[in-house]
Amino acid sequence: xxTVEKLTKRYGExxxxxxxxxxxxxxxxxxxxxxxxxxxxTLLRMINRLIEPSSGRVLLDGRDTxxxxxxxxxxxxxxxxxxxxxxxxxxxxxxxATVPRLLGWxxxxxxxxxxxxxxxxxLDPATYAHALPYQLSGGQQQRVGVARALAAEPVVLLMxxxxxxxxxxxxxxxxxxxxxxxxxxxxxxxxxxxxxxxAFMLGxxxxxxxxGRLLQYDRPAELLVHPADPxxxxxxxxxxxxxxxxxxxxxxxxxxxxxxxxxxxxxxxxLREVLSELVWSGADAARVVDxxxxxxxxxxxxxxxxRGAP
Amino acid sequence: xxxxxxxxxxxxxxxxxxxxxxxxxxxxxxxxxPCTLAQVLPAWGALGCAAALALAGGAALWxxxxxxxxxxxxxxxxxxxxxxxxxxDTLTPxxxxxxxxxxxxxxxxxxVCLMLLATDATTRMRPRPAVRVLFLALSLTVIxxxxxxxxxxxxxxxxxxxxxxxxxAHEARRHLELAFGSLAAAVVVALPLGVLCHRRPGLRxxxxxxxxxxxxxxxxxxxxxLMAPLGALAAAVPLADxxxxxxxxxxxxxxxxxxxxxxxxxxNTVAGLKRVSRAAVEAAHGMGMTDFQVLTGVELALAxxxxxxxxxxxxxxxxxxxxxxxxxxxxxxxxxxxxxxxQTAIDLVLLGAIPIVTLAFSAALVLDALVEVLDRVKA
Numbered sequence: 001x002x003t004v005e006k007l008t009k010r011y012g013e014x015x016x017x018x019x020x021x022x023x024x025x026x027x028x029x030x031x032x033x034x035x036x037x038x039x040x041x042t043l044l045r046m047i048n049r050l051i052e053p054s055s056g057r058v059l060l061d062g063r064d065t066x067x068x069x070x071x072x073x074x075x076x077x078x079x080x081x082x083x084x085x086x087x088x089x090x091x092x093x094x095x096x097a098t099v100p101r102l103l104g105w106x107x108x109x110x111x112x113x114x115x116x117x118x119x120x121x122x123l124d125p126a127t128y129a130h131a132l133p134y135q136l137s138g139g140q141q142q143r144v145g146v147a148r149a150l151a152a153e154p155v156v157l158l159m160x161x162x163x164x165x166x167x168x169x170x171x172x173x174x175x176x177x178x179x180x181x182x183x184x185x186x187x188x189x190x191x192x193x194x195x196x197x198x199a200f201m202l203g204x205x206x207x208x209x210x211x212g213r214l215l216q217y218d219r220p221a222e223l224l225v226h227p228a229d230p231x232x233x234x235x236x237x238x239x240x241x242x243x244x245x246x247x248x249x250x251x252x253x254x255x256x257x258x259x260x261x262x263x264x265x266x267x268x269x270x271l272r273e274v275l276s277e278l279v280w281s282g283a284d285a286a287r288v289v290d291x292x293x294x295x296x297x298x299x300x301x302x303x304x305x306x307r308g309a310p
Numbered sequence: 311x312x313x314x315x316x317x318x319x320x321x322x323x324x325x326x327x328x329x330x331x332x333x334x335x336x337x338x339x340x341x342x343x344p345c346t347l348a349q350v351l352p353a354w355g356a357l358g359c360a361a362a363l364a365l366a367g368g369a370a371l372w373x374x375x376x377x378x379x380x381x382x383x384x385x386x387x388x389x390x391x392x393x394x395x396x397x398x399d400t401l402t403p404x405x406x407x408x409x410x411x412x413x414x415x416x417x418x419x420x421x422v423c424l425m426l427l428a429t430d431a432t433t434r435m436r437p438r439p440a441v442r443v444l445f446l447a448l449s450l451t452v453i454x455x456x457x458x459x460x461x462x463x464x465x466x467x468x469x470x471x472x473x474x475x476x477x478x479a480h481e482a483r484r485h486l487e488l489a490f491g492s493l494a495a496a497v498v499v500a501l502p503l504g505v506l507c508h509r510r511p512g513l514r515x516x517x518x519x520x521x522x523x524x525x526x527x528x529x530x531x532x533x534x535x536l537m538a539p540l541g542a543l544a545a546a547v548p549l550a551d552x553x554x555x556x557x558x559x560x561x562x563x564x565x566x567x568x569x570x571x572x573x574x575x576x577x578n579t580v581a582g583l584k585r586v587s588r589a590a591v592e593a594a595h596g597m598g599m600t601d602f603q604v605l606t607g608v609e610l611a612l613a614x615x616x617x618x619x620x621x622x623x624x625x626x627x628x629x630x631x632x633x634x635x636x637x638x639x640x641x642x643x644x645x646x647x648x649x650x651x652x653q654t655a656i657d658l659v660l661l662g663a664i665p666i667v668t669l670a671f672s673a674a675l676v677l678d679a680l681v682e683v684l685d686r687v688k689a
């Protein structure tokens with residue numbers, strides 16, 4: 001659990017982060033979203049003390065982060081940045097082994113962990129362990145960057161625009177991977193982005209920042225239904241807020257008992273996708289069907305539309 | 311036709327026509343009698359040498375394959391060297407130690423042309439760094455074996471060597487000590503200075519500007535400038551004097567070389583650090599490396615190829631500049647050069663100059679190879 005208390009950063013007269021407080025639950029994903037210059041990156045970097053706060057404090061599982069030397073704190077916190085910052089002179093395996101080596105793990109344990117992570121990130125150890133970063137594609141470099149951050153089993157993973165440099169298709173895959181891996185390792189994630197879609201897709205909670213202040217910290221649906229500030233509405237977008245709301249609910253969650261004639265959709269599909277399918281096929285209702293073919297229920301157009309209103 | 315080949319062949323042919331291949335001197339300082347290749351070799355030898363040169367010339371003009379060009383150029387070098395050695399053996403009366411057989415203009419022009427041809431061919435082949443170093447080692451071994459076997463003993467330079475053998479070993483070692491010693495001292499000081507310039511951009515113009523000014527002072531002038539303070543130091547502090555720190559000798563030489571060495575290493579350290587990916591440095595800090603670990607493990611490690619390029623410049627520069635140190639009693643192979651100039655004994659000059667050139671060339675080649683190996687990793 002991360003508790004941020006009245007965290008403030010000033011450079012001379014300018015206040016970059018202004019008394020920000022929020023709490024990140026263990027095992028959840030918090031996305032900090034804001035325009036450039038909103039202080040979101042500075043806020044993130046104060047959590048692992050790459051930037052020392054002017055005032056306020058950060059508690060990690062109840063313990064003040066300033067109670068230990070900064071470099072020792074950072075070894076317990078994973079960190080991924082845009083551009084990944086892989087060490088170009090070290091192999092993929094050496095890159096991933098960075099923090100375990102700093103922590104003095106024995107060689108066998110490091111090797112096993114590197115192998116495990118490469119496999120988890122679908123990088124064949126035989127092919128990629130001894131490759132150099134420049135030999136990898138952008139998506140592969142990104143995965144190595146995340147693998148490296150997770151190598152020493154950190155309790156917290158900080159990510160600063162980790163998908164910013166990826167093309168849309170690879171980015172979607174990387175976002176899915178992150179959700180998958182976060183579920184697998186139970187890591188607490190704090191992610192910074194300027195992309196609202198990304199925030200809605202990944203965040204259990206979203207923190208909206210502007211001008212150094214935290215405007216709202218809430219579940220994605222709440223940002224749409226009860227925006228605390230006009231700026232939050234502008235960030236989330238008024239024009240397609242109903243659609244965004246629909247995108248937060250899956251067909252499995254919304255399905256009602258009953259049978260229908262229309263097209264079959266997966267329970268993991270969002271209502272937005274189901275609606276699109278109905279519009280496309282001209283049907284009034286869809287059948288929600290599991291991967292093994294079991295009928296989970298149905299969704300009528302009216303059911304879906306009702307979900308899209310506050 | 312190959313344009314470089316045309317120039318080389320024209321120069322080589324003209325030198326054979328108009329310049330002596332060897333010069334026969336009845337002693338080391340009198341002007342000698344020029345002799346052509348045909349005059350000094352038996353007919354079959356002259357023909358053989360001419361045939362080898364014709365092959366090399368043909369390769370220079372028409373051969374497209376770089377291997378063929380290299381091979382025939384090397385054959386030419388061996389033929390010319392063998393011809394000179396044979397000329398020495400033929401022209402020297404048995405048991406004579408006064409007569410000097412000096413390689414003449416044609417010999418030097420041919421050697422230079424053939425070496426250029428070989429270098430050009432090697433460049434076209436783009437050999438891997440390890441191959442280049444191996445090739446250098448092989449060439450030096452061949453030359454070393456030929457020298458050890460006494461192949462060139464009757465040539466003038468080797469005559470000078472025979473007279474000065476003990477001193478040569480001493481001065482050669484001194485030369486290396488001065489060149490590498492000042493380099494080592496410069497690395498120890500310049501690396502931290504470079505890091506400082508990188509970390510504190512405000513200090514950069516001051517430090518680099520000062521080093522730039524030092525770089526513009528001519529070597530002789532710098533020796534002169536250092537003479538007074540070092541002399542005063544030796545007079546005031548007996549310990550300094552006992553350690554050999556005096557106004558003349560090795561101390562001002564090393565100090566001057568050290569000062570000249572600073573700029574290339576500092577400037578390249580700054581340039582090397584500047585090109586290190588900021589993301590890599592930030593990630594390194596973010597993962598919990600200490601400042602020292604980031605500096606040595608990431609920043610300097612990634613800047614190393616550029617820093618080594620600076621060290622290469624300095625090493626080659628030092629090997630050449632140590633020569634001048636002989637003027638102020640610093641020793642080194644320059645001692646032979648200046649002694650030779652004083653005695654108008656050109657052979658003695660060559661005894662100093664040839665090893666200096668060979669050393670500088672070898673150092674450049676080895677360090678270039680090292681830089682290339684390290685730079686394989688794209689930053």
